[in-house]
Amino acid sequence: MLKHYILMLVILILTIPIGALGSDITVEAIGMGEIVASSVYWGTNPSAPSTAQPGDVNAPLSIVLSNIGDDLARNINATLFIGPPLSYTYYRDGKEYSAIAISKMAGDMEARSSFTLTYTVDVDPLASEGIYRYDLRISYRSARELQQVEKTIIIDVPIWIGDLRIQNVVTSPTKLYPANKQVEIKVQIVNSGQASAKDLQLRLDLKEPFRPSSSDSDRHYVGSLPPGQVSESGFIVDIDDDAKFGKYALVMAIDSENGLIPIDEVQIYLNEKVKFDIVSLTPTTLSPGDSGRVIRVELRNTGAVKAESVRVQLRVGNFFSGTLTDFLGTILAGETKVAFFTIDVDSDTPEREYNFDLRTDWTQDDNSLDDTLRLSFDVKPAEASLTPIFFGVAIIGAIAYYFIRKRKSKKVKP
Structure with a gap:
């Protein structure tokens, strides 16, 4: 019987291929997913990321999750824990609430794939410029073993200020x-x-x-x-x-x-500008019906620079006309010059005080400048002149004297 078993064993060994005796037996390993945060940026466009600065409201912060493992990862959840200067507010039933943890679901991710989560946050207006670090807790399950994986990583969030x-x-x-x-x-x-x-x-x-x-x-x-x-x-x-x-x-x-x-x-x-002052004005009283009245205005340059091509214009209102412009040429610092105008007053001019603008134009350092001063005139009735009266009295007296002398001369004739 023993010989029979030995014979069967020899026959079995001879039937095994020679190559199989020298080969390794391979056992397929079970794959695992591995989720990491591969990128963090402000905005929603990775090719043109934006920036966040103090005072921003509802600023989108994007976090890219990548599966760098060799198998599917299921039920991926990422919770961002924030603090100053970032804040998060939401509304429920018309009431405002705040939270320090924001959770987002990424679902299932195949190996070598990515998914972007966007968190909407506010930035404190008094935030300082710099890079702030926050915790991101990632949880998911492996596809084959259904093993729960949870880990916390640190992300850098930049806040810059426009200078x-x-x-x-x-x-x-x-x-x-x-x-x-x-x-x-x-x-x-x-x-x-x-x-x-x-x-x-x-x-x-x-x-x-x-x-x-x-x-x-x-x-x-x-x-x-x-x-x-x-x-x-x-x-x-x-x-x-x-x-x-x-x-x-x-x-x-x-x-x-x-x-x-x-x-x-x-x-x-x-720059210093020439300043003109009115030294004197004559006359200050006009009468209805005046014609060709000469107005004399004495101007002084009280500044420290000269004025060139000085032109003075008297700007009057209704009831007045005449020659109202005079050219004074150059007026040095501290110098005084006199402008003359002739004015006609309408006979229907109401009797009251009138204020007129005295506009002065000049050139200073090749710049055209001007200034406006104020002049006041009283319009009153013309006072009756005593000269004609005296002249008339003189004529009457002369005539009376003539006749008296004539009468006396007749009386003395023989």
Whole structure:
């Protein structure tokens, strides 16, 4: 019997292929999915990511999950734990709630695939620039073993601030003087920061002696200004008549819901302007029916610079006419000159006080400037002259004397 079993064993060994005796037996391993956060960016377009800055509301933060394993991962969930300066609010039944954990489902992911989750958050307006680190807890199940996997990773979230600076300032006219109106100030702003300035509205914070020429002419809406870009903003302002010459610093600020945020200063220089004063005016009284009355106005240059090509114009109203312009040429600093006008007064002119503008135009440093002073005249009835009366009395007296002498001469004849 033993011989029979030995024979059967020999026959079995001889029937096994020789190659099989030297080969390794391979056992297929069970695959596993592995989920990681492969990318974090602001916005929803990975090819053109945006930036987040302090004050942003409902900013989309995208996190890309990738399955770097070799098998399917099921029921993927990612919970983002946030803190300052980020916050998350939601509404339920008309009430506002806040949360520090935001969960998103990614479903099932095949091996070597990706899925993007988007979290909507707010950024504190007082946030500082920098990179903030937050926990992201990822949970999922392996496809074959149905084993639950949970892990926490750290993600970096950048918050940048647009750094706005004034690059250049141009005014029109180039030289500015007190009493200038409709002055255009063009300011070039450059964003030298790492974030776009969004919904940007600039305001030139005007103080005396500057004021807006019209409503909102001290504001300019820029919109979005990406990093490295330059934008030109224009403002229209008036300068007070009594402004003093010298250097002024106007604050350029961002006009936001939280008030003005200063970013830089606009340097403005006001040049000294010639100032004229009226030294004397004669006469100061006119009468209805006057014709060719000579008006004498003595002007003095009280400034420290000369005025060239000085022209003086008396601007009158109804009931008045005449030669109302005089040319005075150059008036040096401290010098006095006299302007003459002839004026006609209508006979129907009401008797009262009249105020007229004395407009002075001149050239200063190749700039055409002007100023306006005020003159006052009283229109009164003409006073009766005593000369004709005396003349008449003299004639009557002479005639009476003649007749008296004649009568006396007749009496003395023999």
